[in-house]
Amino acid sequence: MKLYLDPGHGGTDPGAQGNGLMEKDITLDIAKIIRNILEQGYENIDVRMSRTSDITKSLIQRTDEANSWGADFYLSIHCNAFNGQARGYEDYIHSSLSDTSLTGKYQDIIHTEVTMLNNLINRGQKKANFHVLRETAMPALLSENGFIDNPDDAAFMREPLWRQKVAQGHVNGIVKAFSLKPKEVMPTSIYKIIAGSFKSKENADERVMFLKAKGIESIVVRTSIAGAVWFRVQAGAFHEKENAEKRLVEVKSAGIIGAFIINESTASSPAAPKDYPIIGKTHLSPEQMNKYAKKVNPNAINLGFYYTSFGDHYGIRGDIAFAQAMLETNFLLFTGDVKAGQNNFAGIGATGDGASGASFDSPKDGVLSHIQHLFAYASAKPLPPGYPLVDPRFHLVERGVAPAWTGLNGRWAVPGKNYGESILNIYKSMLSDSIQDLEEVLKEIDRQSLS
Known part of the structure; x- marks a missing residue:
């Protein structure tokens, strides 16, 4: 046509x-x-x-x-x-x-x-x-x-x-x-900068703090190498190889000689975590979500409340949706095509080649659109009443085609071969942090009971 x-x-x-x-x-x-x-x-x-x-x-x-x-x-x-x-x-x-x-x-x-x-x-x-x-x-x-x-x-x-x-x-x-048919979305490469791999999470955390002092934000990602658990320090993830190479130069200039780039679409990926349905109850609290984001980006705005409340309203796993937002925005640092002022936490409409995607009036509307977009993928039912439709691409989604997070592979805006798995890896890291926080609380209770 x-x-x-x-x-x-x-x-x-x-x-x-x-x-x-x-x-x-x-x-x-x-x-x-x-x-x-x-x-x-x-x-x-x-x-x-x-x-x-x-x-x-x-x-x-x-x-x-x-x-x-x-x-x-x-x-x-x-x-x-x-x-x-x-x-x-x-x-x-x-x-x-x-x-x-x-x-x-x-x-x-x-x-x-x-x-x-x-x-x-x-x-x-x-x-x-x-x-x-x-x-x-x-x-x-x-x-x-x-x-x-x-x-x-x-x-x-x-x-x-x-x-x-x-x-x-x-x-x-x-x-x-004109009865146009959607294009089949092909997987794209995601270039990740690895600034160290450690068997000890404490050592990985030290590397993150070292890089932060040099002005380079990074995160710790739990992965499996040759059957053993390792903690990788990831200093950014980019869809453009040129941007990844620039970050690699910055990391090496900071003194990390052994840093390298992996291509998620071609490199051996870690064992996929157990899949989860998109529809379900949110388990992590808003405070736990916000705290996790601020570990990587201390200036991250607090979005946990919106992901919890809208997730509960639509029956969507708000905590895993939050993990997806962390993946899409590089922990709210917005290092890709979408910029912070757009309040677009899910990359909606950011289809590559510099397209910045949709913009929303407020963080609240940005999260609401994200949850509504997930609902479109996960369910064929009508949207529950209570909020206006703010997702500009809701009607483009083949309804109910992705009931589980890995079902987003090849379907979300810039999916990558392991897009759903990447979201779940971040969610597992969030869970791990929450469990460690709980363990610290229990240890403090034990110490107080013995004193």
Whole structure:
């Protein structure tokens, strides 16, 4: 399927303006997100954009290009303006077409999907004699995504998460209208920097403290080598080999001569831990989760309460979801494409090649989206009521396909061959720390009873 995607206006033509915003900027951002999601997530889709930057391009140039290319569908993204009072979303097909035409059927589908996600007043499906609808040789739709001169609609437009949702709504409509199939996600490499392996956890902890003093964050990972338990010091994990090599230079410059890189997708991996279902009761407390994160990153924000409360609400293992967040964010250090200000703790939408993924208004919403995304994978049931749907990719998931954590292998955004096992290894480390804490408490009780 060939999609000609047309972000309205551009260059010397700013389009509608209001509340400090210009239409040409909003439409370009939404269109780029649509393109990225479709190209990275679906098979047999070829997207050509009328512009990918702030350039001037005439309407004739746009429609001629789409016609010459032989596009199957023309989608023009716009924002509206009127009198500062009007609000809402509407979309258009050409006035000569009937509601039952092929274009009319596409409009029905896309309109439904967009209005499910955009939080705007629904102004309905309309018809007009716009150039891009009249001069195109293929079915064409023009969407007007809110009124930029209305302060309430403009407040939405200003938010990256809203633009992500609007784009996702258009994507969902195109996917349904043209029966697009999701791509099979291939495993990717994860490059881990190993800064020492020890039989004693105390020695591994000392190495972590040494590296911390040098400004290098690291963690202790329990692993099995030749049937024996070892404690490896891992000084970062990266999807890009170049970034891993930079960290290796830093580690060696700190005095760790024997440091090296392992590729998780090709290196012999430790014995996989026992699998766990995603649905289940959260066992670790918020305090235990927060304490574990702060061992690696003392500046880590406290997320344990959200993972416990939302996990309990949806019946998801909140403590293992927290371990997944530690894996995705490198213990909230955010050394990958997703940055801290996005409040995206699960890498939702971060599909590689620099795509930063979704952004959320608060840490609370970020965790809620993470738990909802896991629910989509683990269960085919409707979402329990009580909270709004904030996961922008919930409807892209094949429901109930991964009831267990290792079922996420090959399915999550950047899974890796042992993605689920890696999550569970972190969870086992969390359990180990909690048991050690309990043992220390019991020892202190014994000491007090003897004194």
